[in-house]
Amino acid sequence: MDNKxxxxxxxxxxxxxxxxxQKLEIFREIIKAKNHPSxxxxxxxxxxxxxxxxxxTVYRSLNTFYSWGLISKVHIFCDKARxxxxxxxxxxxxxxxxxKLWDFYWPEFYSIELPAExxxxxxxxxxxxxxxxxxxxxxxxSETSR
Numbered sequence: 001m002d003n004k005x006x007x008x009x010x011x012x013x014x015x016x017x018x019x020x021x022q023k024l025e026i027f028r029e030i031i032k033a034k035n036h037p038s039x040x041x042x043x044x045x046x047x048x049x050x051x052x053x054x055x056x057t058v059y060r061s062l063n064t065f066y067s068w069g070l071i072s073k074v075h076i077f078c079d080k081a082r083x084x085x086x087x088x089x090x091x092x093x094x095x096x097x098x099x100k101l102w103d104f105y106w107p108e109f110y111s112i113e114l115p116a117e118x119x120x121x122x123x124x125x126x127x128x129x130x131x132x133x134x135x136x137x138x139x140x141x142s143e144t145s146r
Contacts, residue, residue, distance in 0.1 A: 004031055004070070004085070011068050022046075022053055026061045027070070036074055036082040036092075036101040074101060076130070091128055095135035097142075104131075 008027055012019040029045045030037065037045075043058040062083055065071045074082045076094050086103055089110070093102045109129060118124070134142075 008065075008070060011070065015068070017064075022050065022057055023061050023064075025050060025053075026058055027065060030062065030065065030071055030083055031085045033083075033085065036084050038080050038082050040080075042083070076101065091130065093131045093133070093135075095138055096132055097134050097138035100135065102135075 005024075005027070008024075009019055012023075025046050026042060029042050033042070033045075035041075039055065039059045039062060042062065043053070043055045046058060047053050062071065066073050066083070069087065070085075072084045072087055074084055074092060076082060076092070076099070082101060084103075088105075090103045090105050091109070093104055094100075106129065110127065114124070114127075
């Protein structure tokens with residue numbers, strides 16, 4: 001975690017951006033989060049200690065961190081982006097009932113030959129797998145409620 005804060009400081013300095021207390025707290029919350037939080041989730045966590053912070057500040061900061069490659073963005077539903085401090089190559093499993101996200105790793109995926117029409121499509125900038133379904137917890141809940 002300390003390395004990520006050092007990297008943030010260095011990137012802010014290189015971009016001529018002041019590392020404010022707000023940015024630091026927003027970054028701290030996204031790094032601590034293990035649940036792929038939305039802007040609103042981070043805002044609600046940060047405002048506990050900083051009641052005057054605006055959701056716009058959180059939104060702009062998260063998008064800045066994303067543009068600098070410090071975090072990634074996961075678009076699971078059209079209306080809301082979720083953020084991920086795990087920048088290692090990985091994929092996601094999504095429960096369509098509770099909307100929780102889990103990371104999973106599949107190194108062999110990157111050695112799979114892409115179909116010709118995909119290669120010819122244009123410039124591929126990333127390859128990610130998203131698995132959607134219903135998690136065990138939600139399945140148990142639905143069985144119990146029957």
